[in-house]
Amino acid sequence: MKSRKYLKFGMLAIILIFVVSYILYEKGVFGPQKVVGAQVAVGTLKPTVFGIGTVNAKMNFNVGPTQSGKILKLYVDQGDYVKAGQIIGEMDPGDLEQNIASAHAALVNSQYSAETAKAQIQAAESVNELAQVTAARHAKLFESGAISRESLESKEKDAQVAQASLDSAISTYQAAQSRVVQAVADHQKMIEQKKDLLLISPVDGVVVSRQTEKGSTVIAGQTVFNIIDPKTLWVQTRIDQSRFSGIEIGQTAEIRLRSHKEALQGEVARLQVQGDTVTEERFVDVKLNSASAKILLGDSADVTIQLPVAENALYVPAAAVKTIDGADCVWVVKNEKVYSRKVKTGVQTVEGEVQILEGLAQEETVITYSKAQLVEGTKVRLVPAL
Known part of the structure; x- marks a missing residue:
C-alpha cells in the first residue's frame, strides 16, 4: 500500500515539475524571447500620404x-x-461734386474762348488778305509813277500791321486751345476721382x-x-517632411471636411517652397475639383494624396521598420536568432505597408513586435500574437 502511495505521489511530482518547467519555458525567463513576425512579401502597393489642412482660397481680394x-x-x-x-x-464725395461743376464751367469757358479766338483769326485773315492785295497794287502803281513813295510805304505798313494782327490772332487761338486741353484733363480727372469713390x-x-x-x-x-472666388478653393495641407517625397502637382486626392460627411475629390495644385521649421512640415495646396456653397473658409479637412502605384514591390509591415542610430532598420530572424539590418525604404500605404528598396529579400522574416528590447543574436521564438 505504501509503495503504491509513494508511486502516486512520485507521478504527481513528475507531472508538476513538467508543468512548471513548461510554464517557465513558455511564459518565464528560461525560454526563448517571444516575438511576432512577418514575411517580406511582393505585391502592388498603392501608397498614399495623409495630411491635415484648412480650406482657403487662391483668389482672395481685399476691396x-x-x-x-x-x-x-x-x-x-x-x-x-x-x-x-x-x-x-x-x-x-464731399465737395467733389462742386469741384466737378467748377471744372466743367472752366472747360465750357475755355471752349468759348477758343471759338472767339478762332473767329478773330478769320477776321484777321480777311483784313490781312485785303492789305496784302492793296500793297501789291500800290507797288505796281509806284513803278508806273502813278503814286508817290509815301503812299506806297503807307500801304506796305498797313500790310505789315495786318500780318502781325493775324499772327497774334493765331497765337491767341493756340493758347486758347491749350487751355481747352488743360480744362478737359482737369474735368476728366475729377470724373475719375468720382469713379474712384x-x-x-x-x-x-x-x-x-x-x-x-x-x-x-x-x-x-x-x-x-474681403471677396473670394469660390472656384479657386483649396486646402492648405500640412505634410510631414519625411512623407513629402513623391508628391507632385496633378496627383489626385481625397478630401474629407470635418463639417461634412461626404468625401470630396481634388488634386495637388501647388507645392509651397517654404515649410514650417518648428513642426517639420511642408505645405501642399490641394485644389477642390468642384466648388460648393457649403464649403466655408477655415474648415478643417483630412487630406489623402494618392501617390504613383508601385508594381512588384517588396514590402513589410510598417511596424517592422525601426530607427536605429538615425537609420531605417529591421530585425531579421535567422536560425531562431535576431539580427538588425539597415534597409532603404520607399513608399508607404495607408494600410501600414512599407516598400523596401534595399536590404531585404523575399520571404525573409522580420519582427513586427516584441515585448522586450531586442539585442543582436538573441534567440527568439515566433508566435502569432503577444
Whole structure:
C-alpha cells in the first residue's frame, strides 16, 4: 500500500515539475524571447500620404478705397454673392461734386474762348488778305509813277500791321486751345476721382467679410470687403517632411471636411517652397475639383494624396521598420536568432505597408513586435500574437 502511495505521489511530482518547467519555458525567463513576425512579401502597393489642412482660397481680394474718406453706402454683406464689376459700396464725395461743376464751367469757358479766338483769326485773315492785295497794287502803281513813295510805304505798313494782327490772332487761338486741353484733363480727372469713390467687385465671388460700416472713416488702401472666388478653393495641407517625397502637382486626392460627411475629390495644385521649421512640415495646396456653397473658409479637412502605384514591390509591415542610430532598420530572424539590418525604404500605404528598396529579400522574416528590447543574436521564438 505504501509503495503504491509513494508511486502516486512520485507521478504527481513528475507531472508538476513538467508543468512548471513548461510554464517557465513558455511564459518565464528560461525560454526563448517571444516575438511576432512577418514575411517580406511582393505585391502592388498603392501608397498614399495623409495630411491635415484648412480650406482657403487662391483668389482672395481685399476691396477698399483709393483715397481716405467716409463710407457713404454699403450694398452687400458677408455671405452675399457678387458679380465682377458690381458696385458694392460708395464713399462720401464731399465737395467733389462742386469741384466737378467748377471744372466743367472752366472747360465750357475755355471752349468759348477758343471759338472767339478762332473767329478773330478769320477776321484777321480777311483784313490781312485785303492789305496784302492793296500793297501789291500800290507797288505796281509806284513803278508806273502813278503814286508817290509815301503812299506806297503807307500801304506796305498797313500790310505789315495786318500780318502781325493775324499772327497774334493765331497765337491767341493756340493758347486758347491749350487751355481747352488743360480744362478737359482737369474735368476728366475729377470724373475719375468720382469713379474712384465707388467700391467695385473685381470678380464673381462671395463676400467673406465686411470689415467696416456706413459712416466709418477709412484711409486709402484699407480693406472694406474681403471677396473670394469660390472656384479657386483649396486646402492648405500640412505634410510631414519625411512623407513629402513623391508628391507632385496633378496627383489626385481625397478630401474629407470635418463639417461634412461626404468625401470630396481634388488634386495637388501647388507645392509651397517654404515649410514650417518648428513642426517639420511642408505645405501642399490641394485644389477642390468642384466648388460648393457649403464649403466655408477655415474648415478643417483630412487630406489623402494618392501617390504613383508601385508594381512588384517588396514590402513589410510598417511596424517592422525601426530607427536605429538615425537609420531605417529591421530585425531579421535567422536560425531562431535576431539580427538588425539597415534597409532603404520607399513608399508607404495607408494600410501600414512599407516598400523596401534595399536590404531585404523575399520571404525573409522580420519582427513586427516584441515585448522586450531586442539585442543582436538573441534567440527568439515566433508566435502569432503577444
